[in-house]
Amino acid sequence: MSDRPHEYHGPERVFSGVQPSGALHLGNYLGALKKFVTLQDRHDCLFCIVDLHAITVWQDPGDLADQTRHIAAAYLASGVDPGKAIIYAQSRVSAHTELAWYLNCVARIGWLNRMTQFRDKAGRNSERMSVGLYDYPVLQAADILAFKATHVPVGEDQKQHLELSRDIAAKFNNDFNVPGFFPLPEPLISGPGARIMSLRDGSGKMSKSDPSDMSRINLTDDADTIARKFRKAKTDPGVIPENPEALGDRPELANLIGIYAALADMSDQAVLEQYAGEGFGVFKPALAELAVEKLRPVTELMGRYLADPAEIDRILLCGADSADEIATPILAEVCDIIGFWKG
Ligand code: TYM
Numbered sequence: 001m002s003d004r005p006h007e008y009h010g011p012e013r014v015f016s017g018v019q020p021s022g023a024l025h026l027g028n029y030l031g032a033l034k035k036f037v038t039l040q041d042r043h044d045c046l047f048c049i050v051d052l053h054a055i056t057v058w059q060d061p062g063d064l065a066d067q068t069r070h071i072a073a074a075y076l077a078s079g080v081d082p083g084k085a086i087i088y089a090q091s092r093v094s095a096h097t098e099l100a101w102y103l104n105c106v107a108r109i110g111w112l113n114r115m116t117q118f119r120d121k122a123g124r125n126s127e128r129m130s131v132g133l134y135d136y137p138v139l140q141a142a143d144i145l146a147f148k149a150t151h152v153p154v155g156e157d158q159k160q161h162l163e164l165s166r167d168i169a170a171k172f173n174n175d176f177n178v179p180g181f182f183p184l185p186e187p188l189i190s191g192p193g194a195r196i197m198s199l200r201d202g203s204g205k206m207s208k209s210d211p212s213d214m215s216r217i218n219l220t221d222d223a224d225t226i227a228r229k230f231r232k233a234k235t236d237p238g239v240i241p242e243n244p245e246a247l248g249d250r251p252e253l254a255n256l257i258g259i260y261a262a263l264a265d266m267s268d269q270a271v272l273e274q275y276a277g278e279g280f281g282v283f284k285p286a287l288a289e290l291a292v293e294k295l296r297p298v299t300e301l302m303g304r305y306l307a308d309p310a311e312i313d314r315i316l317l318c319g320a321d322s323a324d325e326i327a328t329p330i331l332a333e334v335c336d337i338i339g340f341w342k343g
Contacts, residue, residue, distance in 0.1 A: 003178070006139065007173075007179050008148075008150065008180045008182070008183035008184070009180060010043065010148055010150075010183065012043060012044070012150045012151060012314075013043070013044045013045075013046070013114040013148060013149045013150055013151070014039050014043045014044065014045040014046070014145055014149060014152070014153065014188075014269065015045075015046045015047075015048070015143060015144050015147055015149030015151075016032060016036060016046075016047055016048070016150045016152055016153050016154060017047070017048040017053070017073050017090065017140075017143055017151055018032060018033075018047075018048075018049060018050065018074075019049075019050050019051075019053050019054045019055070019071075020049050020050075020051050020054050020059075020067035020068045020070065020071045020076075020190075021054040021059060021067065021208065022067075022068075022209075023208065023218045023220055024070075024071070024074050024198045024207055024208075024215060024218065024219045025157060025196075025207075025208060025216040025219065026196055026206060026216065026218075026219075026259065026291070027155060027193075027196035027206035027207070027216070028072075028219075028294070029073075029078065030153075030155065030192070030193030030196055030259070030262040030263070030300070031080040031155030031156070031157075031193050031194055031195070031196060031256045032154060033074065033075065033080070033134070033154060034078065034193065035188065035191070035193075035246055036075070036078070036080050036153060037078055037079040037080060037083070037152040039048060039151075039153060039188075040080060040081060040084040040085040041084065041326045043151070045084070045085035045086065046085065046086045046147055046149070046323055046326075047075055047080055047085055047086070047087050047145060048088060048089070048323075049071045049072060049075075049087075049088070049089045049090065049091050049313075050090045050140075050143065051068050051089055051090050051091045051097060051239060051317075052068075052090045052091055052097065052139060053090070053140070054067070055132065055180035056130055056132040056133040056135075056136050057097075057121075057130070057133060062263070067310055068089050068316075069306065069313070069316075070302075070306065072087060072089075072305075072312045072315065072316055073301075073302045073306045074219060074298070074302055075087055076242065076290070076302075076305050076312075077300075077301035077302040077305060077314070078295075078297075078298055078299045081174055082315045082318070084119050084292075084333055086319045086322045086323050087314055087316065087319045088319030088320040088322070089316050089320065090143065092167065092316070092317075092320035093227060093320055093324050093327060094325045095142075095146040095323075095324070095327035095330070095331050096139065096142055096143055097139075097142075097144060098331055099142035099145060099327075099331060099334065100135070100138055100139045100141075100142035101330065102142075102334060102338060103138050103141055103142050103145070103168050103172070104135065104138050106168055106171050106172050106175060107138050107164070107167075107168050107171075107218075109311035111164055111167060111168075112134060112135070112137065112138070112164075114160075115137055115160060115161070115164065116135055116160060116276065117136075117137075117160065117161070117198070118133060118137075119131065121209075122318070122325070135285050137160075137161045137164045137165075138164075138168065140161050140164075140206060141161075141164060141168045142251070143166035144165050144185050145168070145169055145172075145182050145185075145220070146327040146330060146331065147193060147249040147323070147326050147327055147330065147331055148182060149183070149185055150182055150185060150186060150212055151182045151185065151186050151188050152165075152185050152186070152187050152188060152190060153187075153188040153189075154187055154188070154191075155189070155194055155195060155196075155205075156189055156194045156195040157205055157311065158187065158189075159187060159189060159194070161192070163183065165185055166184040166198055169182035169183065169185065170330065176337045176338070178337055181333075181337065191262075192261045192262035192267075193258070193262035195258075195260075196258070196259060196262075197216060197232065197251065197252075197255040197256075198210060198215040198216065199215050199216065199217070199229055199232075199233040200212055200214060200215040200234055201215070201252075202234065202250075202251030202252035202253075202254065202255050203251055203254035207335050211339060214229055214232060216229075217230075217258075217291060217295070217300060219295060219299055219302065220299060220302075221299075222299075223292045223296065223304040226288055226291050226292050226295070227285070227288040227292070230256075230285075230287050230291070231284055231285075231288070231290040233252065233256065233284065234252045234253050235251065235253060235280050235284075236250055236253065238250065238253070238280075239277055239278060239279050240253070240257075240272060240275040240276055240277065240278050240283055241272060241276065242273070242276040242277075243269070244268050244269055244272060245287050247268070248309075254268075256272050256283070256284070256287060257272065259287065259291070260286075260287050260290060261310070263290050263291060263294045264290060265328075267341060270298060273294075279333075
């Protein structure tokens with residue numbers, strides 16, 4: 001993996017999370033889930049379903065548990081193996097909320113004021129947003145640091161939150177004079193799929209919250225829907241160029257080439273070489289066919305897992321016990337470092 005986190009000499013550990021707040025899309029799959037699967041073979045991994053983050057905006061209490069199972073099913077169907085990686089729901093492991101409070105007292109308000117994702121989500125209504133939405137990145141830091149995770153596979157949109165996690169870890173180590181206690185977690189962002197854009201606008205990311213369903217490919221879309229969405233995806237009148245430099249001012253095309261490359265495990269360059277000179281009438285159906293070929297097994301397996309919620313629950317309970325076992329001694333050390341009364 002990348003550089004060793006500064007001064008930290010503990011074991012390497014991978015942590016990441018996905019919110020159970022709506023159907024997963026191709027961006028989540030390529031930016032996160034697909035990476036989880038490649039990491040689990042060689043590293044200790046925890047893959048969390050971050051339901052505490054989801055409730056920073058309203059979630060219907062009648063749906064939340066099923067949405068959590070839905071993400072668990074997506075992890076499993078993508079190839080995350082509970083025999084290799086820990087899969088669990090955030091709300092079942094109290095270390096997250098406990099450490100978030102301690103880190104709230106380390107993080108600075110000015111740091112949170114700079115978080116662009118809060119500004120994007122809140123828009124002009126920030127006064128009416130929950131305190132949780134504002135504090136969201138501190139909980140994210142707690143997720144990672146409760147396990148002393150060293151590496152965090154995420155999409156590009158999480159880069160700023162990861163930088164904040166590093167700042168919080170460094171300030172804790174510094175304030176309490178415990179150099180290297182927390183690692184400074186490294187984001188694992190690079191590679192194709194890190195930034196999948198909307199199919200309707202190459203300058204905005206593919207997102208669950210986009211009001212237009214045509215802007216994204218959902219993991220639950222059927223073959224016809226996937227083909228229709230790619231057919232209608234915004235493009236320009238040109239043909240496919242030969243080299244990647246020509247993609248610079250063609251964001252919609254760059255996005256489609258990137259999606260193809262990420263799905264096929266190819267470089268952008270290789271995709272361009274294969275389709276150079278072709279128009280979209282050829283490229284879009286080929287992309288749709290590839291997407292269906294790669295996503296159909298995931299969608300089908302998800303369906304099978306969801307048909308047996310008791311098995312998902314068993315996996316999540318077992319994962320929560322394993323996560324708890326790792327976090328409990330770390331939290332005990334944190335309490336000692338802060339100097340709480342022990343009785
Ligand atoms: P969430 O649930 O919004 O997204 C889950 C993962 O999908 C990635 N992603 C994308 N990747 C590429 N292109 C896109 N268009 C795209 N959209 C989403 C996200 O980067 C993410 O990796 N804050 C996190 C959840 C979280 C977390 C954590 C992640 C909570 N605690 C600790 C890592 C470590 C989030 O909102 O993910």
